[in-house]
Amino acid sequence: MARRDVRRAPSKPEKPQPRPKRRWLRKLFAWGLALALLGAMALGIAVAMAERSLPSFSELKDTAAGQTIVVRARDGSEILTLGPSPGQWLSSDQIPQVMKDAMVSVEDRRFHSHFGIDPIGLTRALWVAATGDRRIAATSTITQQLARNIFLNNNRSMGRKAKEAVLAMALEAKFSKEQILELYLNKVYFGGGAYGIDAASRKFFSHSAKNLDVGEAAIIAGLVKAPSRYSPTADVQAAVKRANVVLQLMKQEGAIGAAQADAVDVSAVKLKPEAGQNSIRYFTDWVLPQLDLLLPETQEPLEVWTTLDVGMQKAATDAIKANAPKGAQGALVSLDRDGAVLAMVGGTDYVSTNYNRATHAMRQPGSAWKLFVYMAALEAGYLPDDRVVDEPVTIDGWSPRNAGGTYAGPIDVRAAFAYSKNTVAAQLGNDVGFGTVASMARRFGITTPISTFPSMVLGTSDVRLIDMTRAFAAVSARGASVEPYGIVKVETAGGDVLYERKGAKQEQLVPDYVAAGITDLLQTAVNVGTGKAAQIGRPVAGKTGTTSSNKDGWFLGFSSGITTGVWMGRDDARPVGGLAGGAAPARAFAAYMRQAVAKRPVEQFETDLKLPEWQLEPDDEYLYGNPNEYYYVDEQGNLVDQNRRTDWRDDPYPPPEQPAAGSGAPPAAASPDFLEQATGGAANPRLAPESRSSVSVSRGNRPPPGPEAAPLP
Secondary structure, eight states: OOOOOOOOOOOOOOOOOOHHHHHHHHHHHHHHHHHHHHHHHHHHHHHHHHHHHSSOOOHHHHHHHHHOOEETTTOOOOOEEEEEOOOOOGGGGGGGHHHHHHHHHOOTTTTSSHHHHOOHHHHHHHHHHHHHSSSSOOOOOOOHHHHHHHEEEEEEEHHHHHHHHHHHHHHHSOOOOOHHHHHHHHHHHSSSSSSSSHHHHHHHHSSSSSGGHHHHHHHHHHTTTOOOSSSSTHHHHHHHHHHHHHHHHHHHTTTSSHHHHOOOGGOOOOOOOOOOTTHHHHHHHGGGGHHHHHHHHOOEEEEEEEOOOOHHHHHHHHHHHHHHHOOOOOEEEOTTSSSBEEEOOOOOOOTTTOTTTTTTBBBOOGGHHHHHHHHHHHHTTOOOOOOOEESOOOOOBBBOOOOOGOOOOEEEEEHHHHOHHHHHHHHHHHOOOHHHHHHHHHHHHHHOOOSSSSSGGGSOOBBBHHHHHHHHHHTTTBBBOOBBBBBEEEETTTTTTEOOOOOOOOOOOSSSHHHHHHHHHHHHHHTSSSSSGGOOOOOEEEEEEEEEGEEEEEEEETTTTEEEEEEEEOTOOOOTTTOOOOTHHHHHHHHHHHHHHHTTTOOOOOOOOOOOHHHHHSSSHTTTGGGOOOEEEEETOOOOOOOTTOOGGGGGOOOOOOOOOOSSSOSSOHHHHHHHHHHTSSSSSGGGSSSSOSSEEOOTTOOOTTTTTTTOO
């Protein structure tokens, strides 16, 4: 039988199934594309609607160039008016090409190629933020800046930036590049009330912008980034440095040749003489930027009512000028009992330098920092009359020395503070914990970084004058928090109230007995200690501060409800011969305060210690408490092993030995602390010369410690 060859028809090859990962990628791509299209459609609709609602070019040209702001003192008198300076509108063909090139080179080099926003610049800025310092660099184009200047305010919010981007694209859709640049150059703010290049040219160079040369154009273009910082009437060197940056950018973009750029001497540009300005501008420079946070978007003329006292401001200015050492700067901040800024001086001459040292400069406070050391000690149980030993000590390899290298031996806490004994401050800080001192400073409003190395007790961490003054004001307020403020009310020209300050909620930062104790110490420092030059014929409490090599001098204090802080030193932090907190700063404080409190009633300080019950208990619970109530903190103020139950043998502060039950041995008649005080012993056992453990122990039933040293739940 023949074998049949049976062949099956070939079956269709099965279509390979996509892998799950690829399926998800395809879906993700499809959804992303759909969302991108929807977003683009929504953006296009928003831009189209914005374009339809934009005023015409002639209407934008006729709008007021900038907002008029009248600033008033606390008595209603006008202290400053900000608004447009006189200047003409220049059409595009009247504006020198060098001015256009300078502005485009420094503010928006892709101006002629983008559509209102710069995708390349934005991408680069985001990349820098992702790989660098995490901050997005400035990405606003000229068109975005124009949209912000005309329609928006300077709030740095995502909502405002989104509106700005939409309006910028609408402007690009409605107007030509030449029209946009013309609007921008006639409306941008250049400082000193000058809106537009013609007003700026007349203000700084005494002639029309039609005749600007390369150097002058570079100076004006450089002002947009920071008008007050680069103003040639405030800081010529800063203006020249910035103008040279503009020239280099113009050379890079091909706007001018290398030979022309190198030939321009910006420092030789002739400036218009500027009439002197008073120190009130330091205050208004601090206050006015706060309007962007307090007010809704508005271009209406405003009247800003502030806390500034004109008479006190003059007294503060005179006190700084009369007492600041030659070649040194001086700053002063004065607060009323509720935090209202009565006077603010940021330097010896606003025209020479408008840098506000009262609010921006960060300098070491020296012994003024001991305020926080001694408050931490008082809260931990020390009393002004407690005995301490002023003698050489070494803590973790650090050996502080007193001024003059002398040591007083056994003294009390009050005298140690009054005479600013460094060795005692070091021992107190070591005893309560350096983290506890840092926590106390944070409680009282210090916002700058704080070191927790042992030397921190002598004020080695940089601080701001306004923050230190705030801390002393809180002491004056018997331990209640104080928030400095300068704006009371903002109205439109028609009288509509846009903002009115309500009383701030106060928080008790330390118990009353701590505030009373530190006030006792501060008063003694002025009466008989290092701050004697600050006496004004009525009760004053305060503290001096002097840093190494006499680089900084401080005096901070209060009287009759007014708290004032004074700093003096050089901007380059070089030594100033003879500068000490108890000298020029204390004299400036006294000169100002004599006038500031002249019309106020004399107030005596609350220095009577009303101790809490835990300090009045006569039994052993007062001394040691329940072992289960102890908690442990390290030098950073952090809890150490919260759930552990330590054997007393591991405790750096063991309780006294108790006789075994039934042994018949009598208990101790009195504690070592009691015997030491009763017999007039010289040294407090809590401040023995030997270095204490780096782990401090605190009582759970003592007054509430700071945020970094809270009791266990």
